[in-house]
Amino acid sequence: MGLVVCLTFAWFSAPDLALTQLAVEAVTTVLFLLGLRWLPPRVVRDDPLLRQRARWRRRRDFLLAGLAGGGLAALSYAMLTRTAPQSISPFFIGRSLPEGGGTNVVNVMLVDFRAFDTLGEITVLGIVGLTVYALLRRFRPPGESVEVPKQQRAIPAKASTDLVKPRDSGDPARGYLLVPAVLVRLLLPVAAVLALHLFMRGHNEPGGGFVAGLVMAIAFIAQYMVGGTRWVENRMNLQPPRWIAAGLLLALSTGLGSLAFGYPFLTTHTAHFTLPVLGEIHLPSAFLFDLGVFAVVLGSTLLLLTAIAHQSLRSHRRPGRAAAGEGGA
8 A cells, every 4th residue: 555655656746755655654564563563462262153243343344444445545536636726836836946946846845835834743743752652661561472472482592692682682683683684784874875865865856854864764673673672772872862852953943043134934045155076056054954854753763663662671671570579578
């Protein structure tokens, strides 16, 4: 479904949204997997009446889902294919370059014309990340989900990893995780370069701070998935809350900077200068605002996913505390 949405955005000449949607789908898949990791296993009951009720319930849910999904799809198709005599597209297309200083209409809309709206969106995103983190501080996974999965138990005892011995994070992943561990470590600098490329070209080509932040977050999350939480956090001081705070402060400071020059809040300005080798370069003030968007997206995404990943550490920490309590008694 996510790939179809990406193709739809590309079909309607919105490559920025297609890139962002593709990155969002990757993050959402990881989020689903982390959530399913802590769900209790399905209880199978040998009761014909319960099986019959479950069968009818699935049929009812399938019918309702089909009607709702088909109805919304038909409504979306009807709205997207109808002519819009009073479309606002010509306004932004005609003013994107002369007034916004960029040829990427979507990015110019987000960080120039609708910057105040984007500031509100990243503020909400940061609040959501902090709220989920706070709520999960008191979450404890069910007992039947704490046990290490069968595939990880199959690793030889001599292959000391933080997946087999959560308190020992001195060695990287080994065994069947050796090849993925090497790949994700090679992926990190490549993803950083790609994120920088998408961020720097965002004002004139498909890209921007939002998709760049998601790409970088996916690269960090891949390290967590293969290397383990302790291994990553012993080697990288990521501090997602600080990314959120720095991003919001930078975006707000960019908007307040225009007030110092007598312009309305979040008014953008583009400076043109010439460098010896690179030639003429234009640097919009929205570049700093987009950098704030990048920081908030990166921090919020990491905080959301790592807050769920930390439950594995807490689940292994509980037996140690219980044993300590018994010994003290």
